[in-house]
Each structure stands twice: as structure tokens, then as C-alpha cells.
Amino acid sequence: MGGRRLAKPQEDDANKRQNGNERRQQQQQQNTVLARTNTRRGEVQRAMRRTSENVNQVSSQHMIDIPVNKSVYNGYQGRQFSMADQRRAKQQGGNRPSLRVIPIGGLGEMGIGKNMMALEYDNDIIIIDMGFLFPGGDYPGINYITPDITYLEERKHKIRGHVFTHGHLDHVGAFRHFIHRIPAPVYASKFTVGMLQRQMDEATSGFQPNYNVLNPETHERVQLGDSFSIELVRVNHSIPDATAVVIRTPVGVLVDSGDWRFEDAPVDGKKFDLDRMKEIADNEGILMFMNESTNCESEGTHHHGELDIKQSFGQVMENYQNSRIIISCFSSQIHRMQTILEEAQTHGRKVAFAGYSMLQNLEVALRAGVIKIPKDVIMKMDDIIKLPDNKVTIVCTGSQGEFNAVLNRMASGAHKHIKIKQSDVVV
């Protein structure tokens, strides 16, 4: 029982020793251990405490494999972790920080939108996308729903960067509402940064984000904190400059696909960079692939390439040579607009764009160089209505029958310039 020897009584002056002796005699009557020693009381108690610690240590060695908390509410659904388990985990590096993949919004939720993913490792957090959700008729009076970022606000000192896959609102729509609450540098492709800046034009916070354009063509990498580095990989989608994000972490490589499709002949000639993706998979291995899955449960193919659509526009312009042609599309379908412009030029028509968001996006696209506008095709709305019908093509928002969009206003007679008449062709 412990190799320690009890300390010798110290030499005191005569008086003290006498008083001490009296006290000791009283104590010796009460304490059987002290009764056999000349040692002071505190010394003995310290020795006894040491002994009991030894006893605990020794006895715990025999209890090591006995599970402790048997409740199903033990935090692991009732799974038992013995001390031996914990020792094993430690030997395998269990005391290193682990990577946490935290869907803030968009994953496994009803509706399409509010995509937002956080990755956390040790003292670093990075965030991919900040979308909102158009709630539709289920939430009357609600314009959009944003994710709950409480978790991130509580850890905003750890946030090293925001990465964006592409400029659709279900991926960037909440940016202007959140960036000042969880500030960090922003990374995205050129057009996507343009769309984010456009978002901030409507922000009320006055916050100036730190934008950084990443070039997917050069496989540019950026280190974010100690734990992460990111790289963008080109994908095809219904908006220009869409990318997947490759995230290198201390535990392995993660890929967030963003929204994507395969296109044999993309309008801008920039194909899905499968070669790069394969290179990363072959050389580094991909630990986790986070794939978008919109409509993945419905069977069959849903997509026609932009080339097919270009031919269809050509046919419409051919078949209805004397009519005004009114085409609706999403305001961010820059490549669709490019296609329409090219077909209009071929058929000697002029094009006017209608709708605030469409014009804004067109400007962003021009600045980012992702649209090539043929000469002398675009006209202002005020001017195009003076042309004969066979020269007029209008491109507007409202392809989904949105109440306030341009197409709806044209149809109901509420639009300033255009009222749809019988001879018009609406695509």
C-alpha cells in the first residue's frame, strides 16, 4: 500500500511540544491508527486520502469493461461505451477533432430551396451556399423562407469562408440577409459573384462583403483556415458558370456537386469538367460525394439540350413569320437568352427583354462575359413596339405563371407596352 513513509514529527519548542502532546493524547484515545503512531493527524489523513485514491485506481482497473450508462437516452441510443472502448478509440486517434457535415437547410426538406451546408473541423467552419425557398401557396403572405443559422451565429468566429456553387436563388437568395450576421470572405465563379453582388444591391444592411472570384478552369485552390481548402470544378446547369465544390479536409476530400446536368453541346462551349473530377477521384479519392437530387425519384429523362431548344425556336420563327413571338423563361437562363438572340438574328428579328430581374441578370452576364450579344438585335421595349409584328420577339419572365411576372401582366392587359393579341405566338 504505497511506498511512502510517514513523516517524522518535527522538532518544536518545549511549550508547543507540551501542548501538542496533550492534544495528541486526546486524539490517540479517539483514533486507533494514531494510537499506534507518533505521527501528526493531518499527515495521517493525507496518507489515508492517498491510499483511498490508490484503491480507486486499482479497483477501477477491474471494472474497465463494465458499461456505465445503460439508458437508451445515454446520448448514443443506448449503445454502451466501456473505458476499454474509449481507450481503443484514443489509440486510433479518437482524440483528434472530427469532421462535421451540418446541413443548415435544403437537405431532406419539402420543396426546393434554402440550400445551405456547413462543414466544421476543429476551429474552422466553411459554408456552402445560402439559398432561400419560395414557399408557394402553403404559406400565404410569405415571400420566402430562409434557413435557421443560429448554430452558425453562435460560432461565427470560426467561419473561414462562404463558397457558392451557382447563382440560382435557392442557392444564393439568403445571402443578403445573412452575410452581415456571419461575415467571412466569399468565394465563387465570376458570374456567381456577379449574382451575389446584385443581391447585395437590394440589401439594407450596408455591409460590404469581401468577394473573391475563383477560376474553375485553372483549378485554383484557396486555403480556408487550418482545416479546409476549396476548389471549383465546372459543371453544366441552366445558369452560366455553375460549379461543384471540392473541399479538402484533414480527413479526406469532399465534393458538393451543386446543381448539374450533362450537356453534349453547351451554349458557351464549356462542358462539365469530368476530367478534373476523375483526376481528383483517382489521385486523392473522394471520401464523400454530396449530390443534388432534384426530381431524381421520377423516371425517364427530362432534359432537352439547349441545341434542341434552339432548333425549336427556329421552327417557331419559321412557322409564324408574321406574328409577334413572346417567349417566357427564367430570369437567370442566360444561355436560353443567348440562344433566342442567335435565332432572332438568323430570322431577321429584333429582341426586347422585359422584366426587372431579367434585365438585371443580363447586365451581370454581360459584365461577367458569359453572354455574347449579336450586333443590332436587342432593342428597347419603347422602340420594338413601333416595328411590324414580323420583326418583334419579346423575352420575358413568367414561364411558371407567376402572378406578378411580365407574361401574366401582358396577358391580363396590365402591361405598359404589350397587350397580347390573337395573332401573337406565346412560347
Ligand SMILES: [Zn+2]
Ligand atoms: Zn440551380
